[in-house]
Amino acid sequence: MVVQAYILVQTEVGKAAQVAREIAEIKGVTLAEDVTGPYDVIVRAEARNMDELAKLVVSKVQGVAGITRTLTCPVVHL
Numbered sequence: 001m002v003v004q005a006y007i008l009v010q011t012e013v014g015k016a017a018q019v020a021r022e023i024a025e026i027k028g029v030t031l032a033e034d035v036t037g038p039y040d041v042i043v044r045a046e047a048r049n050m051d052e053l054a055k056l057v058v059s060k061v062q063g064v065a066g067i068t069r070t071l072t073c074p075v076v077h078l
Contacts, residue, residue: 002046003053004075007061009041015066016040022064028056039071050074 011019016034020041024032031044043061047053057072 002048003050004044004046005053005057006073006075007043007045007057008039008071008073009043009061009067010038010069011040012066012068019064019066023061026056026060028052028060 009019009023020032020034023029023041023043026045028047029043029045032041034041045053045056045061047056053072053074057070061067062070
């Protein structure tokens with residue numbers, strides 16, 4: 001079973017579009033869109049397990065220049 005999550009991203013002013021484009025190229029990311037509101041980019045990602053998801057977020061997504069904060073929200077199936 002695949003683990004999926006939404007990653008809410010805050011960026012430096014004026015960097016949302018560039019950050020979304022760069023994140024969209026990362027393997028495991030299925031969607032990255034710049035949005036308005038308290039977050040600047042919303043990302044949908046998937047991995048084989050929670051450990052791989054954590055590695056994706058910490059080593060790949062958070063490594064994109066212009067990001068100031070992320071919040072990862074794993075998808076649950078109730």
